[in-house]
Amino acid sequence: MPWLAFYRAVEVLIICYVALVNAAYFIFMAIGYFALRKESEPFSAKEIEVLLQSPFVPSVSVLAPAHNEAATIRDSVRSMLRLRHPRHEVIVINDGSADNTLAVLIEEFRLYRSSRVALGEIPTSGVRGVYESRDPIPLVVIDKENGGKADALNCGINYSRHDLFAAVDADSIIERDALLQISRPFLEHPDDTMAVGGIIRIVNGCTVEHGAVVAVNTPGNLCAQLQIVEYLRSFLAGRTALSFANTLLVISGAFGMFRRAVVVEMGGYRLDTVGEDMELVVRIHRRCRERRTACRIEFISDSVCWTEAPESWRVLRRQRIRWQRGCLESILFHKRLIGNARFGAVGLIGMPYFVVCEVFGPFVELAGYLATAAGLLSGLLSIPIALLFFAVSVLFGLVLSVSSVLLEELTICKYPNPRDVLRLLFAGLIENFGFRQVMLLWRVQAIFQVLRKKDRSWGEMERRGFQRPVSAEKSSDLADENTVPLA
């Protein structure tokens, strides 16, 4: 029967496609491992002490958009002010909060309404007031009308005064030396480096005291554990490999540092996408290659930002749909780069990788699961082919998941407790039996939403604060990190 032959041919094609995608992830894993070993060590304590006094270290404005963050803003700002850097300022952009975020800041930090002038001219929604502290702390608070995260960041860029800016989430915890660690590429290659991303780690289960992570543990919640494995794979393998090849297309919205002048020249963040962070990075690549100027966009695994992962499937779903939409929107905005040799490795490797693995990959793999299940039930599909599909999708995924946990153990080793390693290993083993498949479904859903041009609102957020260990039964909706895990 011709349609039977067609069905089997499609199944074989799916198998080849999935094998190719997972092989790509495997190659990234290998490159990521060797690249991490080659990577420079983090700055030692002595080097940090020297750099803290050095006028050579470029100054940084830390931009933290805040929307309805009254519960956590105190701790967050205090931890940002405590970041170790010779010259940094913290700019909190209160993006039309409906709660008393601004009032909390005014009271806590003795703010007064200042006359600070905006240096930049990126269009943003209206600024209602600018506040600075009467105390000698480098804090600026901008109160503005609601315009979304991208708009808030653009406003922060306008008011920043330093050569670099670091876009952070107000609800994340940045390690004290992270700002200095992430500055490293700007010191090693000051003319070429345009942007650097740090690593995002999951704070669920960790002990947080006074805005700092004092003990690293895994959470009891399975959903969060699975996300830890996913983040390890995405960052330690994926981003390390792409950064090494200078084709990194994503820097997390939770923690990334950019050259201010370049971003201002390009008009700041785009407002018409939920993936403004990925879009900005791709645009930087594009701009540099169009002008034939050197461009380094790197990932630093020693610069750590801790963030809260959703512990409920409802919130996780919303987050992943948003990420996938952002990814696809960014690719569509810059589709000219795909396969275009004029844009170098970004055009020939980076963009095609995202199209093949991140856009079409979920469709094909999900179709594979459905076709295999249907084929087996109806007897149309042979056991060998079903077994082959199982091997290249589920088993190969298992290899990648366990490899990620091993990669963490071999290189960074953040979890001192053996029990946590066992937990992550177990999570890595079961990740591919359900979790990954559900992710695929949500990603496909997101792609359809983009194609149907559905509403792009973020939804409301709840905050719990950082003072007690983060292991809530009820999870909170998250702020904006476009981490876009790779597998």
Next chain:
Amino acid sequence: MITRAACEVYSKAFTVCVTAYLVILAAERLLHSVIPNETLRWATAFVIVQAVAIVALSLHLLVLRAYRQLKENIYEQIRPAIRDRVMALAFESESWSTGVPSRGVSRQVLEQSLAHALETLKASGRDRVARFALNRGFVAQWVKESSSRSKDVRKRAITLLGLTSPDAGKTALATAFHDRNPAVRIAACRAVLTSGDLAGAGDVFRLVLGESLLMRALLADDLKRRATYLLVNVIPPLLEKPPSLETARCFEMLIAWKRALPSFDIQPWLSGQRNQFLRPLVFGLLPYVPVDNSIEDRLASAIKSGELEAQCAAADAAGRLKRERLIPVLADALGREKRLALAAANAIAQMGEPGERYLEKIVVGPDRNAAAVALEALERVTVGLQ
């Protein structure tokens, strides 16, 4: 650009991938006689290889963690006693009565304790530890390790040689100056600078001018301790050469040191087309060099020029030198490009009461842009943020 490091990483990753493929291929061949169906054979080969990989990786992970834990426990047991003996050697001049282990965990712990002592102690205590390291073969070991394939081992060896016996490790340090890894080069530079060798300090200074900003940032402070020698013997010949990137970096270093330069003639650097790219840096040096009133004309001319970097640097210098005669020139700049306007406003604010009065007039003046920056500058003075 494909670097050597990139080649190494890609070749190793390629080897791993090819090995994985060959293992699957071998498994498929082995199953040839057992499974006639080709698809089933490939599927089975994949399943077996991956299942074995998963088990192997999991075991590797668990064994690695167990090994680390065990090693740490052993270290914790023997480290305190060895460290106490090293400290007794350093502070109480007690001799090391027993032999020194030639290998194994005890030697590693002893080496770590010596390294810790050398890095933290000063004066006679450190000298005693250094002599011990020299007499007991550690220095010879570090000289050998300075040519290790591992960059971490080389860096550590060079650092320790610098702390113990720069003379014994002279050849090793000279080689390390040209090491392919920047961290090793930094360690070598630091070792030379701590040795007190002034000619060596000159070599280090000349070397760092051609290195990355990171290296200059990490070594600037160490070089500052030799600034007196460098300012007289090394820097002047460098500045006599045609202006170049090296010259700019020289000026950056001088600004970073914030040292007064009593015999530096800055006038030639403020004129001439070829010095244009250096001018912002030269203005940054002004607070540290002797200047007369003629500098005001130079500053005024720079503030009115069209080069934004030079304009901002000149405005900043005018404020730091508190040249009140330049207030009108600075005031003119308030209505121009925002960065310049801000620099000019801050400069005026630094001039004390005359400057503040001028700014107050501008605040109520017709130019709203100028008024805004003037208000900000005045506010800073009032709130005390200047």
